[in-house]
Every structure is written in structure tokens, then in C-alpha cells.
Amino acid sequence: xxxxxxxxxxxxxxxxxxxxxxxxxxxxxxxxxxxxxxxxxxxxxxxxxxxxxxxxxxxxxxxxxxxxxxxxxxxxxxxxxxxxxxxxxxxxxxxxxxxxxxxxxxxxxxxxxxxxxxxxxxxxxxxxxxxxxxxxxxxxxxxxxxxxxxxxxxxxxxxxxxxxxxxxxxxxxxxxxxxxxxxxxxxxxxxxxxxxxxxxxxxxxxxxxxxxxxxxxxxxxxxxxxxxxxxxxxxxxxxxxxxxxxxxxxxxxxxxxxxxxxxxxxxxxxxxxxxxxxxxxxxxxxxxxxxxxxxxxxxxxxxxxxxxxxxxxxxxxxxxxxxxxxxxxxxx
Amino acid sequence: xxxxxxxxxxxxxxxxxxxxxxxxxxxxxxxxxxxxxxxxxxxxxxxxxxxxxxxxxxxxxxxxxxxxxxxxxxxxxxxxxxxxxxxxxxxxxxxxxxxxxxxxxxxxxxxxxxxxxxxxxxxxxxxxxxxxxxxxxxxxxxxxxxxxxxxxxxxxxxxxxxxxxxxxxxxxxxxxxxxxxxxxxxxxxxxxxxxxxxxxxxxxxxxxxxxxxxxxxxxxxxxxxxxxxxxxxxxxxxxxxxxxxxxxxxxxxxxxxxxxxxxxxxxxxxxxxxxxxxxxxxxxxxxxxxxxxxxxxxxxxxxxxxxxxxxxxxxxxxxxxxxxxxxxxxxx
Numbered sequence: 238x239x240x241x242x243x244x245x246x247x248x249x250x251x252x253x254x255x256x257x258x259x260x261x262x263x264x265x266x267x268x269x270x271x272x273x274x275x276x277x278x279x280x281x282x283x284x285x286x287x288x289x290x291x292x293x294x295x296x297x298x299x300x301x302x303x304x305x306x307x308x309x310x311x312x313x314x315x316x317x318x319x320x321x322x323x324x325x326x327x328x329x330x331x332x333x334x335x336x337x338x339x340x341x342x343x344x345x346x347x348x349x350x351x352x353x354x355x356x357x358x359x360x361x362x363x364x365x366x367x368x369x370x371x372x373x374x375x376x377x378x379x380x381x382x383x384x385x386x387x388x389x390x391x392x393x394x395x396x397x398x399x400x401x402x403x404x405x406x407x408x409x410x411x412x413x414x415x416x417x418x419x420x421x422x423x424x425x426x427x428x429x430x431x432x433x434x435x436x437x438x439x440x441x442x443x444x445x446x447x448x449x450x451x452x453x454x455x456x457x458x459x460x461x462x463x464x465x466x467x468x469x470x471x472x473x474x475x476x477x478x479x480x481x482x483x484x485x486x487x488x489x490x491x492x493x494x495x496x497x498x499x500x501x502x503x504x505x506x507x508x509x510x511x512x513x514x515x516x517x518x519x520x521x522x523x524x525x526x527x528x529x530x531x532x533x534x535x536x537x538x539x540x541x542x543x544x545x546x547x548x549x550x551x552x553x554x555x556x557x558x559x560x561x562x563x564x565x566x567x568x569x
Numbered sequence: 570x571x572x573x574x575x576x577x578x579x580x581x582x583x584x585x586x587x588x589x590x591x592x593x594x595x596x597x598x599x600x601x602x603x604x605x606x607x608x609x610x611x612x613x614x615x616x617x618x619x620x621x622x623x624x625x626x627x628x629x630x631x632x633x634x635x636x637x638x639x640x641x642x643x644x645x646x647x648x649x650x651x652x653x654x655x656x657x658x659x660x661x662x663x664x665x666x667x668x669x670x671x672x673x674x675x676x677x678x679x680x681x682x683x684x685x686x687x688x689x690x691x692x693x694x695x696x697x698x699x700x701x702x703x704x705x706x707x708x709x710x711x712x713x714x715x716x717x718x719x720x721x722x723x724x725x726x727x728x729x730x731x732x733x734x735x736x737x738x739x740x741x742x743x744x745x746x747x748x749x750x751x752x753x754x755x756x757x758x759x760x761x762x763x764x765x766x767x768x769x770x771x772x773x774x775x776x777x778x779x780x781x782x783x784x785x786x787x788x789x790x791x792x793x794x795x796x797x798x799x800x801x802x803x804x805x806x807x808x809x810x811x812x813x814x815x816x817x818x819x820x821x822x823x824x825x826x827x828x829x830x831x832x833x834x835x836x837x838x839x840x841x842x843x844x845x846x847x848x849x850x851x852x853x854x855x856x857x858x859x860x861x862x863x864x865x866x867x868x869x870x871x872x873x874x875x876x877x878x879x880x881x882x883x884x885x886x887x888x889x890x891x892x893x894x895x896x897x898x899x900x901x
Binding site: 414415416418419420422427 | 697702709721730734741788
């Protein structure tokens with residue numbers, strides 16, 4: 238068992254580009270679920286629309302990535318409006334059903350064979366990353382010797398990504414200390430009470446859906462930049478649920494909850510993965526093959542993650558950094 | 570009495586009228602309370618009678634749930650500047666009527682207006698902005714917000730509640746300070762100032778009632794509609810609440826409240842409206858109404874003081890049918 242490997246690999250993931258993606262997605266969900274009480278189960282849909290918009294602008298129409306970002310943002314707002322107009326007047330669970338379905342519809346349509354000449358089908362799209370990497374100031378791997386190291390491209394994505402996270406957290410903090418944020422939190426507590434005080438609840442929920450979706454869009458852009466490709470498999474339903482896990486670990490309705498959650502989530506899941514990988518590898522593994530082989534080992538991280546999430550909900554439902562008195566998950 | 574019309578001036582000329590009218594009364598209601606109350610003395614004591622200066626009128630408001638007609642009000646007027654009680658046995662449709670009048674529910678048919686402005690299809694939040702604010706039978710405090718935050722949500726026309734202004738604190742700071750000052754004076758008046766920083770969810774049932782009433786006053790309403798303000802309130806607190814309701818009248822606000830506590834009704838109301846089975850069956854000053862046989866019938870059932878024989882029952886059925894027929898004819 239090489240513990241140094243475990244630590245290095247886990248740190249690399251905990252601070253790496255993937256953690257950035259889930260952090261941004263969870264910041265969006267924090268606006269939706271943590272502050273407003275909206276159950277958006279289709280964050281992957283927002284990410285996919287934005288990611289594909291950015292990429293197709295350059296692969297199909299030959300535009301710049303910046304134009305792609307702009308189009309992605311516009312399309313995300315349109316998607317939020319499409320989802321919100323029919324459902325936000327209804328009970329919270331309707332939004333959950335509609336968003337999870339919409340995210341799957343978007344994914345199925347984009348990956349359909351019929352559009353594969355333009356959208357790449359299941360293989361996705363590549364060949365847009367050059368302008369991004371051309372402005373990369375890093376040419377050597379970056380890291381701390383003997384502890385962790387990232388390639389220049391990854392580190393460039395991380396630099397851009399964590400900067401986006403910082404700006405996003407600042408925006409969330411500014412919004413949530415304002416009277417606007419107070420109305421959102423009030424809607425989470427009791428819609429009718431807010432309505433009876435003369436606030437247009439529907440409009441506030443719509444604004445919340447759009448803003449949270451826009452953070453999802455940022456996550457979608459980073460997905461594309463991280464992998465230098467976009468494909469339907471990057472935006473499957475489990476992306477949304479991982480993002481929820483990140484949010485719940487860190488603590489909902491906390492500005493820095495998603496940041497802490499993303500780092501911890503990716504650290505733990507990589508440690509578990511590497512541990513079981515090493516424990517079942519080689520000619521004479523620590524865990525004998527009669528108990529578990531290496532294929533089964535790769536699933537253990539998810540089993541432990543699920544177990545951990547259950548324990549977290551039972552013993553610390555407010556997440557690691559949440560305020561117990563103000564926890565958003567409420568069994569009552 | 571057109572010279573007694575209250576003016577709804579939401580621009581708000583600041584008025585300092587000594588201790589009787591606190592800073593919260595900013596709309597400046599020009600209501601001669603005594604004259605309003607005296608005027609009621611000449612009003613007929615028949616259901617649906619016209620008032621000299623109605624603030625709220627309703628015509629033919631019908632709401633049925635499936636086969637059950639919950640509310641069927643031919644005509645109702647609420648006199649400005651007085652305290653009107655709405656009483657009736659359980660299931661009489663009082664709360665449903667409240668919901669209809671405040672836009673929380675839509676009637677099947679009918680017309681109703683506030684200060685002469687029609688409220689048909691006006692959403693609840695707009696009704697509240699017009700100056701007609703309600704509380705709820707099951708108290709709706711925002712549990713995971715502090716008491717002072719609950720109060721601040723109530724303030725209307727907040728600049729910081731607009732999305733773009735929200736991020737720039739200097740734009741709303743001064744208004745927020747004014748609102749906080751007003752909230753603090755209301756909390757003091759409602760004996761909640763010691764609970765200022767507590768989460769509203771930690772308050773007792775009676776304190777929640779107080780908070781909800783105080784919060785509704787943050788909107789500076791012209792008509793306050795209280796749905797069972799005394800339910801679950803201990804006797805000591807009851808006296809305080811009674812004082813608060815009376816003080817609303819002294820400020821020139823109109824009060825309409827639903828209540829089962831007959832002592833309270835007798836004590837503070839200037840006019841009583843009795844509902845039974847969705848209809849208004851009696852109206853008048855409290856003493857007259859409580860002696861009215863129709864009211865006693867509504868609460869205890871007709872012939873509650875007669876021993877029932879088979880023959881008598883038959884006779885009662887016949888009488889009742891004749892009565893209904895007669896009523897139907899007079900209504901046509």
C-alpha cells in the first residue's frame with residue numbers, strides 16, 4: 238500500500254478541474270435548493286446546453302469561444318424560462334420532475350445519431366480548445382514537489398475555474414446578505430407568508446432559477462475546457478446528484494459550502510478509489526480475490542459514498558459547515 | 570360621508586401624531602374613527618346591508634369545492650375605520666372567504682373590490698401592496714429567519730429587493746436602516762424586542778401570533794385581516810393582543826377578523842358578521858347579533874332547546890322546507 242500515492246492522487250483530484258466543475262454546479266444548486274427551496278434535478282441540463290453552445294459556436298460556426306460563452310448564457314436563461322414558466326406556480330416537486338426529465342431530453346436529443354454530423358453523437362465534439370490553450374501562461378507542470386503536481390493545461394483550467402468560483406462566491410455572498418436574498422430565504426420557509434406581504438413570489442423564484450442555472454452554465458463551460466471535448470456522457474443524471482452530494486456535504490445555504498463540499502467530496506472519492514484499487518491489485522492483494530476482485534473494487538467508492546451521505550444526513554443534516562438552526566434539510 | 574374617506578397615499582407623507590399613532594402609520598389614514606363607529610348605529614341589522622363608507626365590498630362571491638358550496642356571499646360591505654368580526658361555526662366558510670378576498674384563492678364567480686378598485690383576478694401579492702394584508706389561521710412565521718429578519722421582509726417597496734440593486738449595498742443601506750428602526754419600534758410594542766435575534770421557529774405559539782401581526786403591520790396596511798388571532802394564545806397574552814387590535818383602529822386602520830372567542834368578539838368589535846354554511850346569516854352590533862335567534866341556530870342548530878319527538882321532527886322538517894322555499898323566493 239503506497240500512502241503517498243493515495244495522498245497525491247487525492248489532492249490532485251480535490252483541487253483539480255473536476256472539483257471546480259462540481260463546485261460551480263453546486264453553487265447554482267445552492268441558490269436553487271439551499272436558499273430558495275427549489276428542487277432542480279436537472280442541473281446537468283443547464284451545464285450541457287452551455288457547454289455545447291460554447292463548443293458548437295466554434296466548431297460549427299467558426300466563432301470565438303467568447304461568442305460561445307455569450308450564446309451559452311443566453312440559451313441557459315431561455316432554458317430556465319422554459320422550465321420555470323409552467324412549473325414555478327406549482328408545488329416544488331413539479332419542478333423536480335420537469336427538470337430531471339428536461340435534462341435527459343436534452344441529453345438524448347444532442348447525442349442522437351440524426352445530429353451526429355454536427356453534434357458528434359455519442360462521441361461528442363473536439364477541436365475547439367486551441368484558442369484557450371494558446372493563452373495559457375503555464376508551460377511547465379505546476380505543483381509542490383513530492384506532494385502534488387498538475388500538467389500545465391490542467392493548471393490553466395484550474396486557475397480560470399477557481400477564479401470563477403471566487404467571483405461566484407462573492408456574487409452569492411453579495412446577493413444573500415441583501416433584502417433580495419432575504420426574500421429568497423423567506424420563500425424557502427413559507428411562500429404564502431411572503432405573498433401575503435406583497436412580494437411577487439413567482440418572479441423571485443424565476444430569478445433564482447435563472448441565476449442558479451447560470452452558475453450551472455459556468456460549470457458546463459469548465460467541463461468543455463477541462464476535457465478539451467464535450468460529450469453526452471459528461472452530462473448524465475448522476476452529475477446533478479453528485480453536485481447535490483457536494484452541496485449537502487459542505488452545507489446548504491452557506492456561501493462557501495459548495496467549495497468545501499467539492500474539495501472534500503473529490504478527496505474522499507479518490508482516496509476510496511485508489512485504496513480499493515491498490516488493495517485488490519497485484520499478485521498477492523491485501524483483499525483476496527475471493528472477497529473482491531479489482532472490477533468490483535472500482536464500485537466500492539460509490540457504495541462508501543452513499544453510506545457516508547446517509548450517515549451525514551442522520552448525524553449532521555446541516556452538512557459540515559451549515560448552521561444547525563438554519564439547516565435547509567428538514568424532516569418535519 | 571364622503572369627507573371621511575381614507576386616502577391611500579402610498580407615497581407616504583410622514584405624519585407625527587404623538588404617541589397614539591406610531592411611526593408605522595405612514596400612509597396617513599384620514600379616518601374619523603368615532604364618526605365611523607357612530608355611523609354604524611343607523612345601519613340596518615340585516616345580512617348584506619350597505620354601510621355608509623365601505624372599504625371592502627363583495628358581491629355574489631361563490632366558491633365551491635366539488636359538490637360543496639363553501640362560500641356563497643350575496644353581498645358584504647365592511648365599514649372603514651372600525652373593527653368588524655366575522656364569526657360562524659366551523660366549516661362556515663370564513664377562512665375560505667378570507668382566501669378569496671385576499672387573492673389566495675379564486676372564486677367561481679362574483680366581484681369584490683377594495684377602496685373602489687376591483688380585485689377580480691388580482692394576485693395575492695398585489696392585493697397586499699394595495700394595503701389589504703392578512704394573517705393566517707395556522708401562523709406562518711419564517712422559522713429559519715430571525716425575528717428581526719421576519720420583520721424586515723414585511724417592509725414594502727424595498728430597493729434592495731430588486732435583483733440588480735441587491736448587490737450594491739449603498740443603494741439600499743439607508744432604507745434598510747429606516748425599516749429596521751420601524752421594525753424595532755413595532756417589536757417593542759408587541760413585546761418581542763427581547764427575541765429580536767432569535768430564530769422565529771423558536772418562538773411560542775402566542776409569540777408567533779404576535780410576530781405575524783407585527784410583521785403584517787410592516788407593510789403599513791389600511792385593512793388588516795386577522796384569521797383567528799386568538800387561537801392558541803394564553804389568557805394573559807390575549808389581553809395584550811386585544812389592546813393591539815384596538816390600537817390598530819386608533820391608528821385609522823380597518824380591521825376584519827375571524828374569531829371563535831366570543832369574549833373577544835364582544836369586547837372589541839364594532840360590527841359582527843355571522844356566516845353559516847357559506848352564507849351570511851346575520852349582521853349587527855355584537856350584543857344584538859349574539860341575541861339573534863338566527864345566530865344561535867347557526868351555532869347550536871335550530872330547536873336545540875326542544876326535546877325531539879318523531880312528530881316534532883316531522884313538523885320541523887316541514888317548517889324548514891317551507892322556510893327554505895320562502896327564502897329562495899325572497900332571494901330571487
